Amino acid sequence: MEQTTKKVEKQKETVKEKKVYTQEEAYSSSLNYFKGDELAARVWVSKYALKDSYGNIFELNPDDMHHRLASEIARIERNYANPMTEEQIFEVLRDFKYIVPQGGPMTGIGNDYQIASLSNCFVIGHDGPSDSYGGVMKIDQEQVQLMKRRGGVGHDLSHIRPKGSPVKNSALTSTGIVPFMERYSNSTREVAQDGRRGALMLSVSINHPDSESFIDAKMTEGKVTGANISVKIDDEFMKAVIEERDYIQKYPVYSEEPKNVKQISAVKLWNKIVYNAWKSAEPGILFWDTIIRESVPDCYADLGYRTVSTNPCGEIPLCPYDSCRLLAINLYSYVVNPFEKDAYFDYELFKKHVAIAQRLMDDIIDLELEKIDAILEKIASDPEDNEVKGVEIRLWEKIKAKAREGRRTGVGITAEGDMLAALGLRYGSDEAVDFSVDIHKQLAVAAYGSSVVLAKERGAFKIFDVEREKNNPFIARLKEASPEMYQEMVKYGRRNIACLTIAPTGTTSLMTQTTSGIEPVFLPVYKRRRKVNPNDKNVHVDFTDEMGDAYEEFIVFHHKFAIWMEKNGYDVHKRYTNEEIDEMVAKSPYYKATSNDIDWVAKVRMQGRVQKWVDHSISVTVNLPADVSEELVGQLYIEAWKSGCKGCTVYRDGSRSGVLVSNKDKKTDGGAMPAKRPKELDAEIVRFQNNKEKWIAFIGLYDGRPYEIFTGIADDEEGIMLPKAVTDGKIVKNTDEDGNSRYDFQFSNKRGFKTTVEGLSYKFNKEYWNYAKLISGVLRYGMPINQIVDLVAAMEFDNENINTWKNGVERALRKFIPDGTEATGSVCENCGSKSVIYQEGCLICKVCGSSKCG
Template sequence: MLISTNFNHFILLNQQLMKKKTYTFDEAYKASLDYFSGDELAAKVWVSKYALKDSQGVIYEKTPEDMHWRLAKEIARIEKKYKNPLSEQELFDLFDRFKYIIPQGSPMTGIGNDYQVASLSNCFVIGMDGSADSYGAIIRIDEEQVQLMKRRGGVGHDLSHIRPKGSPVKNSALTSTGLVPFMERYSNSTREVAQDGRRGALMLSVSIEHPDSEDFIDAKLEQGKVTGANISVKIDDEFMEAASAGKTYKQRFPIDSDNPKYEKTIDAQKLWKKIVHNAWKSAEPGVLFWDTIVRESVPDCYADLGFKTVSTNPCGEIPLCTYDSCRLLAINLYSYVVNPFTEDAYFDFELFAKHVQLAQRIMDDIVDLEAEKIDKILEKIDADPETEEVKSTERNLWKKIQRKTLQGRRTGVGITAEGDMLAALGIRYGTDEGNDFSEKVHREVAINAYTSSVKMAKERGAFEIFDAEREKNNPFINRLKEASPQMYEDMVKYGRRNIACLTIAPTGTTSLMSQTTSGIEPVFLPVYTRRRKVNPNDRDVKIDFVDENGDSWEEYIVFHHKFVTWMEANGYSTTKKYTNAEIDELVAKSPYYKATSNDVDWLQKVRMQGRVQKWVDHSISVTINLPNDVSEDLVGELYMEAWKSGCKGCTVYRDGSRSGVLISNGDAETKDKKKAEDCFEMPPVVTSRPIELDADVIKFQNNKEKWIAFIGLLNGRPYEIFTGINDEDDGIMIPKSVTSGKIIKAYDNDGRKHYDFQFQNRRGYKVTIEGLDGKFNPEFWNYAKLISGVLRYGMPIDQVIKLVSGLELDSETINTWKNGVERALKKYLPNETEAKGQKCPVCGQETLVYEEGCLKCRNCGASKC
């Protein structure tokens, strides 16, 4: 009878769903484009990632307005369980236009979604106690990781429990292989899992106390290793003090044992320099200041009850205990600036306080919705055709997660648009004034989120293990006690609804839809270039770029949305076509000047993170973007300053550093087999040169000699070079106005290959100069082929220049040629904090930037953390 009832309910539900109106992608995109006032990227991101769809890709929502009513309806349903419920209209007004409160990825996609059986949690941490380094335990963690990733979850787990390399084991292997092989296992599992185009995300961590921590730190430098995981090393205060003082440090295993089986004394400064070097070279490992994390952690007051923090989620903003999870939400800070970008601008703290309290309440409602989602996952597992033996692991996993979710009711209230908020108030990001104001805002977030949690404890009940006595010495709680004594008194009396409340997470696609800066980060660039694919046969089409596949692209200038608002507020035309010089002048007059991710004061940004961290009970996802030419010493200084400033973690990204790790071995067959979404990487090896390449013409003078260089470009990046003396007798005579053209590979009647240069003269006629490769001294040509070879195989430009500079040549003429090549190539050195040379795996364009620990595409909105 029960089976029949469930079946009938299933049929009825399907009939109801089938009646819902559906839309084509173009219909939803066109309507959303109007919703976002012509913002193509925001519209494309919303329809692709967040519009309600079934497993066949059928779209059931036309614009974000439909989505926001879906969210409001479901959360209002939960609200009705409690006193003084919020109405659907009140909730919709908070969500509408992404203006105030923005549920993040998984909640936005999953709430009210009856087409998918998925979790609402953005992140999980898993792990096992006891004999957790047995093969059985290691394989179990691998299986649990995959099960979570298939439900949209990002996963973190710690490897400090695995015995060090060479330790005795009770099996035929006799000794342990150490950490690295298991890093690869977990990494490979991540790469195998994809849901709706979403790649799994994994954080692996290890304690600096572990004797194999150096192998862990080095693991990702070996090409092709551990490409499916972020890695972070957990560093304690003792190690930091030893590293700064040049002292020794003792490693042990087990790491938390009073009687370890294995001990090892190391030079702390030497290992510290390796961490810094690797971060400088490849942006990893990130560092987690573990004593700070545990000391400040409110959940760790309940460590003996199962809330001991062991690792973090993939972006590092949520330190978690095993089998706990967290759902995320962002508050749009820009929307609380009244009269933005004017002399009368101010921050509405009264409305902000009210909305932070409502945001915390909504987050608690989402905990209940997650519990319902887990019930559905469990029902799905029970109904699956697999044997009980197969299903038991997944079922037990979700039961543990549901238990921990309801026991602590952890939430992740965060923010976005910090950079725009400061600019709208006329405050420059990265200054003392900016840091002061940011701390003030986040102090209000903390006070009001905890006030709301205390009020809910009075109305709905406290989280089940709340104990004020356990928390009385916690530094974060005591900070709140000093800031709001009455709230603390109420908390002691009534308890608190949520064990922890706050975070600052990456808001990549969320910030695209709210049309603001991302998370706590400054603006990336107030003005930049984007490409759109065009049909070359269309009338009046403008083609700026043709890629290696023959596709045509138009380049167009994009103004950051709030930069446009500043222009409007200050009387500047938003329809005029500006020259580059005029754009530079505009930016210099704006509050975004010297406040971009490229040029903020790095130490000030670290100090800002530390000051904000005092008011965030979890952690903060933030990236310190650095130019390519910074020293390793600076990276070490930033890491050390982060520790001293009270940050819980730190990540640096030196422009171009990832490319050195992800560069191809040159095996074209292997490269072709790699899935495009596996990783963000250097340009692929092109085994066959395209027939045509765009080319730049660079003229220069060394001593009294006139030189010319032709730089063939692939995707805007130097791919080959032809250069030599351009004298009157045998030089290449082209008009001074010609600075670009095409290099064309051609063959004569005898089948011999040659390279021609083609340009368009002032009358619009195409002019071809044949035999470009024969115009210069043959010795120059041989060296040019060498340089072209390393360019074609993806060597970073700065390294190519170093290679050329390091050539030891006897001939004075050749040395002059060498100087000319250096000068020609220096034009292409990166001057922005972009992931240079790396293509977006979704749209294929080199429009990636690195923010908040994630690579993000400015062209299509894709992101990878």
Template sequence: MSTELAQDPLKTYTQEEAFKATLKYFKNDDLAARVWLNKYALKDSQGNIYELTPNDMHQRIAKAIASVEAKYANSLSEEDIFNLIKDFKYIVPQGSPMAGIGNPFQIASLSNCFVIGNDGHSDSYGGIMKIDQEQVQLMKRRGGVGHDLSHIRPKGSAVKNSALTSTGLVPFMERYSNSTREVAQDGRRGALMLSVSINHPDSEDFINAKLEQGKVTGANVSVRIDDGFMKAVKSGTDYTQKYPIFSRAPKVTKTIDANTLWKKIVHNAWKSAEPGILFWDTIINESVPDCYADLGYKTVSTNPCGEIPLCPYDSCRLLAINLFSYVNNPFTDKASFNFKLFKKHIAFAQRIMDDIIDLELIKIDNIIKKIDADPEQEELKATERNLWVKIQHKAKEGRRTGVGITAEGDMLAALGIQYGSAKGNAFSLEVHKTIALEAYRASVNLAKERGAFSIFDAAREKNNPFIQRLKETDSKLYYDMLEHGRRNIALLTIAPTGTTSLMTQTTSGIEPVFMPVYKRRRKVNPNDKEVHVDFVDEVGDSWEEYVVFHHRFKQWMEVNGIDSSKNFSQSEIDELIQKSPYYKATSNDVDWLSKVSMQGAIQKWVDHSISVTINLPNDVTEDLVGDLYLKAWEVGCKGVTVYRDGSRSGVLISNDYKKEEKAKNLLTTFPKKRPQILEADVVRFQNNKEKWIAFIGLIDHKPYEIFTGLADDEDGILIPRWVNKGLIIKNRNEDGTSRYDFQYKNTRGYKTTIEGLSHKFNPEFWNYAKLFSSTLRHGMPIDKIVDLINSLQLDSESINTWKNGVVRALKRYVANGTKAKGQVCGNCKSENLIYQEGCLTCKDCGSSKCG
């Protein structure tokens, strides 16, 4: 029996109707409303919207899950399930389950996470291409994918083809990365994790691959580190790499100084937040599924965020329990945690997760039927079909689940407990221990009602450390499991819960609050009307910035009688934060070693893994990063990632206005010698109905030089519309003169070069451009350069039109709020003009001029 919604004509809503209703539902939280509407509201392929608010979605999900429950004893009703999931209050199916359950318009998996692989032995081109195709097929069905590269032979190894020697890991990293960036599902870019063992002779190349600008931008990368390497780091001894890895009869061996490679890992993580580290021996030794390794459950890699280590062709669905909702009387001196209700809901969460596996099996069956019905040749469909048959088998046999949490930081704040304190760590440990015991108890009870997963064997698991902890803590649970088995091979995780936490309006996953008050960046299409682009990241995506209060901080204000609608100054905000339970409890405030210890303690009660990031201020040393990594290994973490503020562009940024204002008044200091290669922005605009283009060379995101003129097909300057980033490279002509080339990557990752920017435009423009570039290079503030250019009295109409184009291009880089001197508002004649989003805005009447 199908569990999908009947495909009868359903009521549809306009985008405006749905957004208005959803905005009201989320109490005017614009971001939450847009995320839900864009990612999770029921839509058909024509964009018709069938759900007005998230509770329509919750009704859809409850109906589908109830249809599965009806097949089993002690079934939950549709109303029971709806009351558990409505309003994102208690139990929240994450991502793919939220979008896909009960969705008749989408032939997609309900799994969030997949791992694929070559069973550790095939590194032929055919095997490598098969993985490429498999990852694309999964991503088009909305899945995040991980796979390991340790089976690929190292660079320089002999191969039996015309190449004679292997190219090593890095070219294949780029291939998989480029494939990921090409795949999108409903605007959602694919997500990929690439891993490699530190024992692989090319692991250093893997670690360094992302340092080169623009390389491997479509993948997260993590290194699988074994205990032997960590012991060599601690003792300062050598370490032997091998291919095949850990082989007793390797084809390639390489002895290295462990500390040299360790420092490289630490430096790169400090510099760019990657690679992440997977403590592989801890993962394998603690893994319950690896008790069945010989039956196909040997863990080989993780999903893109690292919280689900998986064997090849296994997958997992995710669900989060909203911890904040179990705090009674939050932010008062009567606050308490409702453990009784919490335990009851953990059992329901595990039950719902098991129901979702049944729904997933139906989804996969539909995918296979769709593949069979496609008119393509059978040989073209074979890889995709075989892939889904393997995934279906693993889901049916192991019935893996991913019960997790969100709102850890808000839960502690609501209880008046400081995140990262000894008391906070102890309370969090008790919460996660409770989840482990009650989820496993629920899985045993499900085995009584529905049967155990088909290969359950208590004898295989008896020495597993996680199972032993359950036995020591709750012997009755353990002996019940021996008698009845368990419904699911593995149960628990802690995922990042990015968009989930936007809709629960809480802190994300296990993390503390990032900042109680912050700026947020929202990705935008720079070609849309009325879009303000404040920031363009290193891969060319455009973002808008705005200031928001964290929802639960706002709730704390209201509980304490503070009017949250007031327009606070920065000093008033700072004072409020100091009075709140979030003070000294943000991502940058918590004691980092304490957080690592907390993660290690909680990891003992999570049978998969934990996705967690240690946020560090910009000025921390590389040695501290190394100490944190070492500590993480010592306390039993399965993985760890660090993010040093400013080391990578992100969505949330500091709200320190004083620093910004100070920076505005300082001259920019550039290198005395022009670097050979500069990052560059491409800016398009119109003047007098003519299309113009500017190439702006940047150093530290600040303009250093400019080339601009007409975008003319005949001159070869009309590059694709989607290109808004690239490189300006200074080269030499055969006669020794300089030229400036522009280089960008196409959608396949191949480089395209436009030679001689300085000769593509009118020579008259180029002479003035050299003058303007010179003032940029000497650090003159952008607004002053704009004033200078505007003041020039030039002879011809064409050069004046070009001058206006230069001004329009450079205005984008003037800091918001900069006062424009010597100019008058054309509407009210006021001199109170400021730059805002590259436009001159009158603070008195609000009129804006962007020309």
């Protein structure tokens, strides 16, 4: 406690020494930095500007941030031969023009106010078979500990016994995979509260007898909402699908002496995968044999580098307790004379910067090791006893050991779509694909060449063994592409066990003002809204929301499309008609090259060809119109496998909009509910804060849809005493001794026995209960949940306590809004777009991707 107090006092002293900027000062300076781009300025100030826990801002604009990064990286450089200077590093980082650290590295390097890892991705798991409750709980705790440090986590469930398997405890048989999916999902949602975002990937092998249940788990509304899911598919299963024959599932998976064997129709299970992906965009597919066959780290599988799962977006397959940091190279910046007839790609500068990027990534590993030491020091100073802290301590020690031994990096790219357009190439065309493949080939050779130079200067990663790698297909391609570099690698080794990836760049691309990752442009032209005073002169009111606020619509051009316009004599400030815009786009290199335009089969083939030069994986989504068939989705998956992709995800327009169904397969939103309350309803528990008090909401569900709500103080002598592990149960309507209706909550305790909390409505404050009854009445009438949430949000009270209670109820109900539901009347605070939808209880803008969680 004394150490924590001293740290807080030290932080306050530091604030006195450093220049502190107001939000408005930082935003104004950043707006000027980004040349009037409000979205980029807001994103940088809110996500990346250096801040302390009190909200004090210490950086005025991204120049300050890039000086912070350059200073820290240069400090590491000075530990080695031939160090780069701070000025040299700053020049490749400045203006987001060439090299862009992503996420964790950008926020964490040189940040003494936050004790967090620099890694973007983690995978956890067991070194061997372990499906005991102890093993399950250990993974749960490790997942939470990583997420609180803002890391994305993945782990595999293939080690868990199939449903019905005998176990040596009072349950007698295993519950299977699905209940544990829900456990891990709920943990993610808990950590993601209060503005934090949790990200989880759950995977399972197609060889597992419970894989069908895994594939179906998210098709029940409200289930496993805190995780992405992907199924690991082997070559044998794909061949069985194509040949329409049976497939053998086993537990343990791929065992020579399985305890459980199940023969299934490969086509039947395949059709379910395809249907679910068509219907809800999940599960994603991981072509696991391709991943393992191509994986360079798996040459060291027996030394602890056996790949078991991926990070939440799928671009980094990892072994247990390994992690990766990400960095993107802005491809557009290497196009000389963009959008002109003599445009060309500067290969020499590109290869020079790739080598520098790999070098900086290796420096960032050293910075990460320092961060892990700080995390371990923080844990050691925490007041809990060592038994409580043991799992967390061992977790970070394992992650540190893997980072130090393998030194894995994640050099990637962004702006592929803009690069091609600037060169006059249409994304998806044969010529564009050939060019992209060559770029990624050059990138791979340059990055691995840099890692070899680093090995010569700094030493190879600890377990490097050229003999182990000699039959790896990726290494073989590098050897053929650059025999000289390969011979140097044989002589000196390599500094990093793996080097490359292509990740989604998200907010990074907002600041580079380019297309994201390997993806094409989403739209070259779109509309935004800005709030206006309708009484002002020269204001054109295009939209008035339900609160009476007026908005003006205006056209926004994608940044690089605007450059094309200027070079072709168009006025970017003119107000164009829709017909004029269509005519203009048709003349540009972005024509028929948006995410919804390009040929889908060509896209997966391009992904497969580029994958040959990426040692990790590629995060890419195939966007499909709403009217495509299930058969097309299946064809795309098969083509992806044949093309050499390591994974594939499809998104059919609107496929997340109200498609999830209850476990009774009935309509879950809209339409009247039964007027007479059933005696028993399933219930979910949502915990929230009401004016600093811990409160709890019991939400009764009819066919998966909220039917009633009870709220009150939790964990208090006058409130509800309920174990925190309880997340669901049943609300049963009974009659008390006086003949009055009574609502009891029942749940199963740790020993499997039913525990009853009597009289929910009696236990809670009458004033709150009356408001809850009113909301329950609206729920029972059948109004769509998003409209009920809007109704609750619009309620205004003079009592501050009731207002904060109302906010908690709003957040509790928002959880049940089907993903993809349009947020009617909502406007994105970042870009002003009206294309805002609900996604896992958050408001997501479909135009700029910004997220807001209540």
